[in-house]
Amino acid sequence: MKVAVAGLGYVGLSVAVLLAQGNDVHALDVVPGKVDAVNRGESPIRDAEIERFLAEAASGGRRLSLVATTDPEEAYAGAEYVVVATPTNYDPERNFFDTSAVEAAMDAVRAVNEDAWIVVKSTVPVGYTERVRAERGDERIIFSPEFLREGHALYDNLHPSRIVVGAPKGDAEAVEAAGRFAALLEEGADPAERSRQNPDGTVGIPKLVLGPTEAEAVKLFANTYLALRVAYFNELDTYCEARGLSTADVIRGVCLEPRIGSHYNNPSFGYGGYCLPKDTKQLLANYKDVPQSLISAIVESNRTRKDHVADEVLRRVNELVYRGVPAPTVGVYRLTMKSGSDNFRASSVQGIMKRVKAKGVPVVVYEPTLDAPEFFGSEVTHDLASFKSRCDLIVANRWSDELVDVAAKVYTRDLFRRD
Ligand SMILES: NC(=O)c1ccc[n+]([C@@H]2O[C@H](COP(=O)([O-])OP(=O)(O)OC[C@H]3O[C@@H](n4cnc5c(N)ncnc54)[C@H](O)[C@@H]3O)[C@@H](O)[C@H]2O)c1
Structure with a gap:
């Protein structure tokens, strides 16, 4: 056929x-x-x-x-x-x-x-x-x-x-x-x-x-549930980070409950990628004239999470200034959402980058799959060694063993080292 x-x-x-x-x-x-x-x-x-x-x-x-x-x-x-x-x-x-x-x-x-x-x-x-x-x-x-x-x-x-x-x-x-x-x-x-x-x-x-409308709803509700789960563990992490608790210990303890499960629970800078941000917003738009509070909270929570992560980055930049680094450079290690991906459409680290740059902090991007000298006005490099030496703080949505030698200057919330 x-x-x-x-x-x-x-x-x-x-x-x-x-x-x-x-x-x-x-x-x-x-x-x-x-x-x-x-x-x-x-x-x-x-x-x-x-x-x-x-x-x-x-x-x-x-x-x-x-x-x-x-x-x-x-x-x-x-x-x-x-x-x-x-x-x-x-x-x-x-x-x-x-x-x-x-x-x-x-x-x-x-x-x-x-x-x-x-x-x-x-x-x-x-x-x-x-x-x-x-x-x-x-x-x-x-x-x-x-x-x-x-x-x-x-x-x-x-x-x-x-x-x-x-x-x-x-x-x-x-x-x-x-x-x-x-x-x-x-x-x-x-x-x-x-x-x-x-x-x-x-x-x-x-x-x-x-029915076609039910099938369309299945798609948007499934993705919004996934976004909800990411947002939930990210807010748990925001709380633990703000109060000085071990997020990993709390997540392990929470997720041993079989109805919750120890999967899809690794904190990140926010849900991102091509589908979850747009599909949650579309479902929210479909709720017009139908009461809801959870769907808008999921969308809002992702913004709040990026604000929090950007604040944590800026706090570290300020600490560097107090310690005598006059104009710290922030490095973004990979624009991609997940390790092993070549796609950075709507990746959450871009939201962090935007917020940090808005405060006048210079940002350099290491992204080997991006064949362009700049990304939204920030220099792009393919030279990992010079990236590591030039950047005073490196933000990574997902950890990579490539960063082992500069671990002390890496900020990530990838606690379980998996997607
Ligand atoms: N990427 C995912 O993980 C995923 C998962 C489930 C559903 N979806 C949905 O599937 C759709 C496609 O997503 P994708 O990730 O494959 O997109 P994509 O951007 O990777 O691919 C879309 C392709 O369509 C081509 N195209 C654009 N206009 C065209 C036209 N008029 N005729 C023929 N080709 C045309 C583009 O050149 C591109 O190659 C989207 O609606 C997305 O929400 C994506």
């Missing part, structure tokens, strides 16, 4: 590779460099499984039917499903996601293919699919939330926690298409997942076909 994918980012490329194991996949991106990389068997993003699958396919060691293109006709004509995985950035002026890239992809699909099922994998506002179906008079649009983690994009699709597809309950054809799409994703998953035991006693990958 011919399947097309619009967008070769984390979501689009991982879904394209997953489905190319058993289908004829044509993937389109508007950036020619990404298309060329995929056709050479190279991943334009850092992801161990995608890199491995593409390299094995290029050397003939793995069967993948995947062609990338910038030509909508070549990609979309004759496709039975078109998966749309284009960006949905949060627009602070409209207080809503900018879904124009999703609609641009839908227009390009319909210009050459009226019959394809368009499966929106981009994260969209709650109610979006029902609205565009009505506005466009197009009943062949369904929605499937994506739950992958950056850096483990293909791994998470090979081992999915669950597969969710949304189609209107009263539209039997759409529900049937949603079920077939869920089966396609399942077929691409690691075969061992079909016999796995789930904590709720079921066997295999849980597959849910929901």
Whole structure:
């Protein structure tokens, strides 16, 4: 079967590779460099499984039917499903996601293919699919939330926690298409997942076909829960730091309660990355006219956390001044959110940088994946040795053993040394 994918980012490329194991996949991106990389068997993003699958396919060691293109006709004509995985950035002026890239992809699909099922994998506002179906008079649009983690994009699709597809309950054809799409994703998953035991006693990958609005809500509520958990342990850490308690001891003691669990509890400078900041704000916007206090508290808590971390950095800068360092330089060790990532979209350390620079403190950035001399007016260096010697204080959202020799000047809240 011919399947097309619009967008070769984390979501689009991982879904394209997953489905190319058993289908004829044509993937389109508007950036020619990404298309060329995929056709050479190279991943334009850092992801161990995608890199491995593409390299094995290029050397003939793995069967993948995947062609990338910038030509909508070549990609979309004759496709039975078109998966749309284009960006949905949060627009602070409209207080809503900018879904124009999703609609641009839908227009390009319909210009050459009226019959394809368009499966929106981009994260969209709650109610979006029902609205565009009505506005466009197009009943062949369904929605499937994506739950992958950056850096483990293909791994998470090979081992999915669950597969969710949304189609209107009263539209039997759409529900049937949603079920077939869920089966396609399942077929691409690691075969061992079909016999796995789930904590709720079921066997295999849980597959849910929901209404599209419920499926959209699942995505935003799941990410907001993750943000809540990060924000919770960060506020716990803020308290312990302010009162001189050992955060690590408190977290260990709290998390041995099995209902809480000793996972996803490592303090950081704040939740960040592409999805959690924008998805929490979008869910908050969706609450318009519905009572809530928790969702806005989660969004606010992340700001409060960054203010606190920036204050701690500035306190250390002032101490250096008292100790005779005339104009201390602050070093930002990596702009990325997680170790092993090549992506720093909306990373929390940028919020710290902004606050520290606003007080007139010079900042130097060590970011080997950034090929530019400056980042928002701050010098970028790839020379770790000179970075270490020039900076009086180094802030690191995530610890790295590269910093062992300068540990005394590092400020981090990465207490458990894991993501
Ligand atoms: N990154 C994640 O961890 C993640 C997880 C779940 C859901 N999502 C959601 O999935 C969507 C995509 O995220 P991503 O991280 O893959 O984004 P990305 O920025 O990595 O990739 C998007 C790709 O779409 C391309 N593109 C833009 N306009 C296009 C068009 N009109 N036609 C075809 N391609 C076009 C871009 O060039 C880019 O390569 C977003 O809505 C995001 O919220 C992302």
